[in-house]
Amino acid sequence: MAARTAADGLTLDAEAIALDRAHVFHSWSAQAHVAPFVVAGGSGSTVWDHAGHRYLDFSSQLVNTNIGHQHPRVVDAIREQASVLATVAPATANLTRGRAAEAILAHVPDALTKVFFTNAGADAVENAIRLARLHTGRDKVVSHYRSYHGNTGAAVVATGDWRRVPNEYARGHVHAFGPYLYRTEFWATTPQEECARALHHLERVVQSEGADSVAAILLETVPGTAGVLVPPDGYLAGVREIADRYGIVLVLDEVMAGFGRTGSWFAFDQHDVVPDLVTFAKGVNSGYVPAGGVLISSRIAATFDERVFPGGLTYSGHPLAMAAIVATIGAMEDEGVVENAAAIGRDVLGPGLAELASRQPLVGEVRGTGVFWAVELVTDRDTRTPAPASVVGALKAACLARGLLPFVAENRVHVVPPCVVTPDEARRGLAVLDEALTEVTATR
Structure with a gap:
């Protein structure tokens, strides 16, 4: 094959842009102004x-x-899995899926014992909300205004930013302000004041909504798209205490913050808190093949020992994604x-x-x-x-x-x-x- 010239490259770039503008409908964009x-x-x-x-x-x-x-180790793992078994139904037992779950759970607290695999972060959040509602028998979900949880029915309404407003079709969602000292909502001047006042605000929202109607508090451990808002010391531990006080499920969204992004395997590792449910996606295999999931505590998993969990996805635990997870986590461990x-x-x-x-x-x-x-x-x-x-x-x-x-x-x-x-x-x-x-x- 002849070596590609600079002119060839420019032609291919022009073709890519032309095809994109002609046929691709872009997310979160006014289509006439997309500049790919x-x-x-x-x-x-x-x-x-x-x-x-x-x-x-x-x-x-x-x-x-x-x-x-x-990363060659991940690419090779996908290639090898494709040569053996490219797809399989989620109800089957598959060795690669089992190894992927085992690899993820090796890096979380012992209280988290099961993985429900999804296709991405948004449907991970959807299923975490479903798990919390069914486990508690309650309906409401409290989340932060400065947040993003995904672009599906409940996930986008749990989201706090502007993307929620044109999509408010799901029920039972309530929002509160989280800590953000630089633009404090609480007239705070120190991290300690911001933490204490944000926790008081959150608890008052829970109480005012009727604590016995709240199924879950759903938070990004570190809000990402909203501004990388690292919570002050004690905030997430305080949220855990509020959730325990009122029998609420604590869901931490680690879709963006998880798998090394914050300098630890999970962001909550740095905040002295163990959630009941954890959503993940993206970083678990660097997005090489779409994958996500929910880490489930043994207490919540036991709710469905004799009760059918009414949820599922055709590609839950897809072998190519699972192979990419196993290889990614292995490489991350071995290469520091x-x-x-x-x-x-x-x-x-x-x-x-x-x-x-x-x-x-x-x-x-x-x-x-x-x-x-x-x-x-x-x-x-x-x-x-x-x-x-x-x-x-x-x-x-x-x-x-x-x-x-x-x-x-x-x-x-x-x-x-x-x-x-x-x-x-x-x-x-x-x-x-x-x-x-x-x-x-x-x-x-």
Whole structure:
């Protein structure tokens, strides 16, 4: 086969864009204004288009390629499984599925004993809500306003952000404000005040709704798309106490935060709390094959020992996804991927972003842990006025022009590279972000 020329690559990129614009309907977008970005290949923390332009992936796509792009161990596992058994019904016993469940449960507290596999995070949340309602005999679900739980019936209504409003067809959902000291809803001035007042607010919401009508408190352990809002010390433990006080199921959503993203296997590992149900997806196999699931405590699982669980999915525990999970977790264990994420956050991203914030007037706050950080952009540090879309768009363009693929949301840039990112790559990404901020500040 003849070597591809630059002209060939440009032609393929143009074809990809033309086909996309002609035939693909994009999520969360006004279709006439979609400007697709071509990704033709990737390796580790780098992606490229057909023409050969390379980008350091500081987005992990949708914050899910934790083990990086095209990890050979995971790709080989998918290929091998496809050659043996490409699909199987969920009611069967399948060795790869069993090994995937075993591998996941090896990294959670002993109280969590079962895995219900789904196809993604949204249907994991749907089934966690179903489990909680059936277990308690109650209906209501309390979640945070600053949250995202997925784009299916109950999951999108559990979501707190604007995407909930056009989709409010599910019943029994109530929202409360969680802790966010930088933009406190509680007139707090310290993390301790923010924690105590947010917990008081949550308990009052539960009481006011009628505690005996609340089936679940559903929270992202670290809200991701809402801004990487790491909860203050004691908050999640306090939520656990509220749930126990009123017989409510505590569901922690680890779809984005799980499997190394925060520098630990699960984000709740850092907060002295054991949930009743845990939803996961994305990072469990870096999204190589769609997969998600619910980790279920023995107490809740026992509810369905003699009672039919009224839920199921054709592709629950799909063999290709399960093989990718086994290989991903094995590689993460053997290669110290979670430890690398913790070190990158502690030694490179945390200090680097703090230093950047000290110099860049557009930066109001940086916050995060592991390889899970947000840079909040403001036009005035004193008033904390959020930067408008035009500024964020200009910053994204400046990053792309310098070979950095960012993740932007509202007035923020999220610094979320793969968990396998090297210290040199992380420093290079911060340097590009610094240059882009300087450019945008100069042109305002």
